[in-house]
Amino acid sequence: MSTDYQQAKETLGLRLRSLRVNRPGGRLTGTELAARVGWAQSKVSRLERGQQLATADDLRSFAEGTGQPEAFDELNAMLQGIESHVRSWRRQLSSGHRAVQDAHNTEHARASVLRGWESSMIMGILQTPDYARSIFSRYAELQHSPKDTEAAVNARMQRQSALYDTSKRFHLIMWEAALHALVCPPSVLAAQLDRLTGTVGMSTVELGIIPLSASLKIPPATAFWMYDDQQVVVETWHAELWLDDAPSVETYVRTWNLLSESAVYGADAHNVISAARRALTSRG
Incomplete structure (x- = not known):
């Protein structure tokens, strides 16, 4: 901390x-x-x-x-x-996940340039309803919080409308491991990867995937979002950190830049996602 x-x-x-x-x-x-x-x-x-x-x-x-x-x-x-600045999950989730999603929706609506990094699962703004449903259910069990899963899923889906807002730009990076993590049934992950494939090439979205074989400048670690390079939200197991002081933001900007150097984009990102989809089919 x-x-x-x-x-x-x-x-x-x-x-x-x-x-x-x-x-x-x-x-x-x-x-x-x-x-x-x-x-x-x-x-x-x-x-x-x-x-x-x-x-x-x-x-x-x-x-x-x-x-x-x-x-x-x-x-x-x-x-x-x-x-x-430090929002514990225990307090945030006292009434369920919907309130947390609404808070993030507000920040997404305010920002013009959004950067996201995720190493362990498909990031929320790109999730299918079924994938999101699995994630919320698992976190509710972990945090012993009320299960308002459908309300939380609906709020997360509402956020995705911003992907079609031409005044916004999303710069998103995920580690390839997130494409393979079975945090949901295999059929749900398959549909999620198909959805992710369609994200490549969107005019508002720059999606990068860091292959497992990539040379890394820094270890892949905690997920975070940056809003207009002015505020950072970092997710930990016990809390979210909402950071807006210049030294902290600058650290995450540097982190972002180092991660992005290891990512592949466009057709190369599409190929990594497609390979993960084929690997999932072969496992089944």
Whole structure:
């Protein structure tokens, strides 16, 4: 996790500790506060040390437990500042995947030049409904989140209308491994690869595939999107990172450029996709 993120958690933790230690009614020990709010003492310690990010409910309990309910607004503003850059899946998916898809749809609508990198699956904006359905179902199981699969699929399909918007340009790169990953039934992957073949040559889309045999300047790693080279969204197993500071964005621009040097385009990309399709048929 980024140093800035950890520092922000520690700053929030120090503010919580200050509320407990400097409360108008006299200092509370961590054990006393824990007893008041019904927590284990270790939770108070983790929050104050920045080892655990509080929820809004945690902050309300902390403020009320120290007899300073008016402090909640300040604490919550600090939390929202952190979460504007680090959005945990646990919070984002509390009501299902649809809300996350809507957030991405908004950013896609705003941007004119979009760059995407994916190493492990077909990227969302190119997915068929059945492929997307498999992905959402698997992630709902992983994250123990509500299964609003059909609503999430519909939102993802709505995003794909942007591919036909001539005012936008999509520069997309995938590792060849994503073409072979059986994260769905083979018949679904077959239809997905057929759909992907049709993407090559679209006027708004530049699709690159990095062959497994390609020489790589850097290891293929975490998926990310860049919007107008001003904002980057990085997906990890536990959270999305929304980055807009210049040094971070510049790092991802360099990463993008290095990845693109290993990709093939046009007819060569079409051939890689077709080979993956034939390999899938031979497996069946």
